[in-house]
Structures are given as structure tokens and as C-alpha cells.
Amino acid sequence: MNHKKFYQKIKAAFLMPQAEALPQVHSGKKALAASLLVLFISLAGIGALFSLTFRWDNKYTYTGNTLHVLAEGWEFYPDLSLDENWNDNDAVFNSPKVITIGQYGNFKSFHPDASPFGTAVYRKQLYLEPAAEGWLLELPEIYSASKIYVNGELLLSYGSLSENHYRVHVQNALVSLPSGSVEIVIQVSNYSHYYSGVVYPPVLGQTDTVTSLVIGRLIFFAFLCFFTLGCAAVSFTVWFRRQTDTLYAAYGVLCLCFSVHICYPLIHWLGIHLGRLSYVIEDTAYFGILVCMTVLTYRLAGSVWNRKVYIACYTFSIAMAAFPMLAFYILFPLFPQFIAVYSQIIALSKLVMSTYLILAAFLGTLQQPQHVWLLSGNAVFGFGILVDYLTAGRYEPVRFGWQTEYCGFVMVALFTVLISDYNRRALIQRQYLTEHLQDEVERKTAYLTAMMEERKQFLSAVAHDLKAPVAAINTYIDYMKSSGIWLDEELQHYLDVIDHKSSQIQNNVQSLQLFHTETSHKGSAEHLDCSEFLRYVYTETLPYADANGIYYHLELPPQTCTIYCHRENLFRAFENLVMNATEHTPMEGSMTLSAAYTKDSAEITFKDSGVGINPDHLPKIFNYEFSTKRNPGLRGLGLYFTKISIEEYGGTITVESQPGEGTVFYISFPLSMGHL
Secondary structure (H helix, E strand, C coil): CHHHHHHHHHHHHHECCCHHHCCCCCCCHHHHHHHHHHHHHHHHHHHHHHHHHHHHCECCCCCCCCEEECCCCEEEEECCCCCCCHHHCHHHCCCCEEECCCCCCCCHHHCCCCCCCEEEEEEEEEEECCCCCCEEEEECCCCCEEEEEECCEEEEEECECCCCCCECCCCCEEEEECCEEEEEEEEEEECCCCCCCCCCCCEEEEHHHHHHHHHHHHHHHHHHHHHHHHHHHHHHHHHHHCCCCCHHHHHHHHHHHHHHHHCHHHHHHHCCCCCHHHHHHHHHHHHHHHHHHHHHHHHHHHHHECHHHHHHHHHHHHHHHHHHHHHHHHHHHHCCCHHHHHHHHHHHHHHHHHHHHHHHHHHHHHHCHHHHHHHHHHHHHHHHHHHHHHCCCCCCECCCCCHHHHHHHHHHHHHHHHHHHHHHHHHHHHHHHHHHHHHHHHHHHHHHHHHHHHHHHHHHHHHHHHHHHHHHHHHHHHHHHHCCCCCCHHHHHHHHHHHHHHHHHHHHHHHHHHHHHHHCCCCCCEEEEHHHHHHHHHHHHHHHHHHCCCEEEEECCCCCCEEEECHHHHHHHHHHHHHHHHHHCCCCCEEEEEEEECCCEEEEEEEECCCCCCCCCHHHCCCCCCCCCCCCCCCCCHHHHHHHHHHHCCCEEEEEECCCCCEEEEEEEECCCCCC
16 A cells, blocks of 8 residues: 555656546547557667667777777876977876776866866877778867877877967867877867867778768768758748647757757868857757757646646756856856866756656657657657766767767657658648538538528518508507597607607518518529620619709720629619619719729729718718618618628629719629639
């Protein structure tokens, strides 16, 4: 029972309390098993890769015949400075310490105050058999100022070794060596970095072999750098297309940071001198990766973690991303001893973050198996950080990369799978929508049409049922008023109120009937010749103008076009315009119906020379029940019906008017598809 209670306490502290109750909508048994299989295959695959590289691509275990790793048997002289004539004095090299390159990361072990700063000399003597191609030494980057001597001759010098004028310059180098007895002397000086001296073993081989080695490694790192950079570009592109999902933005930043971090061999071989800034950029980019991994872990598996755990890890990773600049430019110059603490902090942070990423990936896969590809990338990267910590000082690649570099690439590859899957699903969805869009539109249109017709029939039935009772009430009221029955003042008042209210009901009933008439269609919509239809409108409405003594004109272009509508319904819309204009245009005034056709639309204009419309009324004239008429009866329906009838067929109607200068209505219809 004790172990169960202990587990429950750990679960309450680190996991979300409601995690057990969350619905597993995406995680059936098969999906969960498949997701766990992907996770374990990812970890097993990267574990197998690490095992192979540790055995076959490790400078400390390499047993090949074409390349020779010069890791062991170096003479080491701490705090030794060579003057210009040191090669004439054999006594300068006394009581050496024999070390393995990589055994000491800095000089703190040789100073009582544990300072990593100072100078040192490395010396190695060897005999090289004559070779037709010659011998070539690949010297990895030295994180210090340095001078390289071969048989007492200065061949390369990087930076300034003087403490007062110290200047670091980090660069990879190729050094040609003669056959026979060879003495290699490397003098180093460090006053700025937590690495001191020669940290990575040189590699010796014949010229063609070493050249091929270097070219192959540069191709490897260039591929990692630019492939990851390309993935960052893809991630940002996906994010810009769907900006609500920050998942792709975070992965884009992660890939960008990894690309910056992985490009250091290219920088060192090119000899680009950035001073301390190169260390700051490299370390900051590394911790930037961890920041993004923390964000992604919470984004994908946040529901399985207590929020406090996430905030703690996120804050820690942010602090570590800002730490390199603080350390290099403030702490190291003021407190050199802090460098040893800094390296321990770096190692501890890697251990903490790797544990967090691996556990979050495993628990997240149990909770949300649909995110297994991203969570596998997290787990692989966390596993790489852990292996890098455990093999520190015992592994350095001969030909290719470090553990975290392999893991970073695998992580990006897993993300590429995710992006491909996302694009595949988006393409399938788009294709489905394309194939079924027309069917869906027709289904929705039929449903809405049926619903509208049902409501129209209901309103028509209500109006019909109310018409007879209202008429009966009006008849009895008229009878009582005309029959000579004596009515006192109070009763007369009641009859007037009843008469007024029954008239309102009668008007409303007539409005319902008119609405039903105006919005009902006797037949199907048809393709109409626009010019022929406008001639029909003109002919049928000309009597209204003649009866009011108004000049009425029709102006049509020589060409014609086709529109799609219900003929009678659209005619009533234009009839309302004409009747409304005759009421507000004085005798001897004019009305004009004209049209112009473009390749996309029919532009129809109806204008009159009437009294115009008050500017305050213009925004309201198409509103339901708005009218300037003062007489009782139907009000404000004519222009309202005109507007909804025109819009029913995809058209628009606008109005311009000035008081005393007439009114102009602009009507636009899209041309009928298939008849353009």
C-alpha cells in the first residue's frame, strides 16, 4: 500500500488532477498501440544509431587503417609560454604530463584557484612513413588563441596569446606534415571561454583521405543546416496560412534555432571571426531549441502536466537562453572561477530538460496519440541530450555529427512527416469540398426555399382566416353608426377605438396578403433577354405616366444580354418603382428607363424629375414600413419589395437624390451563367 500512496502523491504533484477523466476521443486501443509503437521505434532507432556511431564513428574507439586519431600520448605543459627562440632550447620541455586530448576541458585542474584561464603547450612526436600523397593533419577548432608549430617552424597563428592584448580566433585547420620524424607543438592561451586549449583530438591521414573526410563532413553539416532551414520556411508558411495555430510557428523557430546552432563547422572552416559573439549565438540557439521544445510539449501534452511544472520548465529554459550573453559579457570577465560552475549548470540543465521532454512525450502519447509524430520528435531530442551528457569526454565523431545533431535532424524529419500528413489531409478535404460543394449548396438552397415557402403559406392562411372576422366587425360598426341608434359619449368613444383598431388589423392583413403575392412565384426562374424584358416593363407601365401627364422614355443599347429571374416577380419590382415615381413627379415631368451592358453585368438606371428625397430619408427608403405618406393604409412596402426582389437574383439597387432635382435608381444584375 505504501508504494501506491507514494505514486498517488507524485501523480498529484506533477500531473493534472483531471487527467484520468479526460475523454479519449482520439485514442482507441489500436490508435494508442500504433502511437506507442511509433514512439518506441523512434527511440529504438535513434538508440541503435547512437550505438553504431559510438562504436564505428568515435575518435576514442576508432580502429581504421586509413585514418589515425591522435588522441593519446600528448605531452602537456600547463602555464608554459614559448618565446621566439624556444626551438633552440631543448630544456624548455621538462617534466611533461602525458594526457589524452579531451581529458581536460580547461585549465582549472592545474590551478589552485580553479581558474580555467591561462596558457599551455601541447607536444607530440611521431614518425611518418614516406607516402606519395603526403600526410595531412586535420586540427579541429581550438577555443583559444593558438600557434601551431611543426618541427620548430611556425605554420599557423590564430588570435593573440598575450594576456594584455588577448584576442581569440577559432578556426579549423589542415596542416601538411612531412614524412619521417615530426614534432607537433601547439601553444594556446585562453582568457575568455570555458573551454581551454585543445579539446578535440586531431586526425591524421594521407592527403586524399583527410580531404575526403573534411568534404564529407562539410556536406553532412551543410545538408543538416539547409534542410532544417528549409523546414523552418515550410513551417512559417503553414503558420502564415493558418495563424491561429501557433504550433507551426513554434516549430519554425525551433528549426531556425537548430539551423543556426548546426552551422558552426561551416563558420569555423570559413574562418569567420565573431569573437565571443560566436559562442553566445551557438549557446543561445541551443537553449532556444529547448525553449521551443518546452512550448511544443505543453502545446501538445499540456493536459497531462500540472501547469506549475510547465511554467517552471518554461521559465528555466527562457533563463538559460538568456544566460550565455550574461555569462560571456559580465560574469566571465569579473569572476573567472564562475566558468566551472557555468559548465555544471549547462550539464544539469541538459539533464533536467531531457528528462522533462522524454516523460512528457511518453505521457502525452498516452493522452493524445494523434500527436505522436511531434511527441516522438521531442522524445528523440530529449534522448539525444541525455546520451550527450552521459558520453561527455568519451565520444567525438570522426566523420559526421554529435548525438544532439542526429536527434535534431530526426526531430525535423518527424516534423516533415507531420507537415506532409497535414498537407495530405488538407488536400483530401479540399478535394472533397470541391466534389460535394455543388451538392451541398443545392441541398441547403432547397431546404431554405422549402422553409420560406412554408412560412409564406402560413402567413397567407393567417391573413385569409383573419379577413372575414375583421370585415364582419367593420360591418357591424358601420351599421351601428348609420342606424340612428342613440349612443352616449362614452359608447361613441369605444366604437371609435374599435373602428380604429379593426382598420389597423385590416391593413395588416392586406400587408400579409401583399407580401405573399409579391414573394410568391408561379413558375420557375428563367433566362430572360434583358432588353426585351425592359421593353415589356416600359410598355406595361406607360399608361401610369400618360395618366399623370409625365413624359416617359426608354433608352437601350443596340446589343443585349441575358439575366436569370422570375419574370412576373421582377416586373412587379420595376412596376413599384414606376408607380412610386408617378406619385412624386409633377405633370410635364419626365421619367427615363435606360440600360448599359458590360461583360459581367447589366446596369439599369431609372430616373425621374420629381420632387426628390430628403437626405435624412435616403438611408431608410428601402426599410420595411418606412413611408413619407400621411394617409392611412399600406405603407412602406413598395420599395422594400423592389429591393428584396432584385437581391433575390443576385442584383443590387442604390439610390441618389437631391430635393427638387429628382431621383435616380441604379440597378445591377449579374449576367446569366452560360449566356455571357
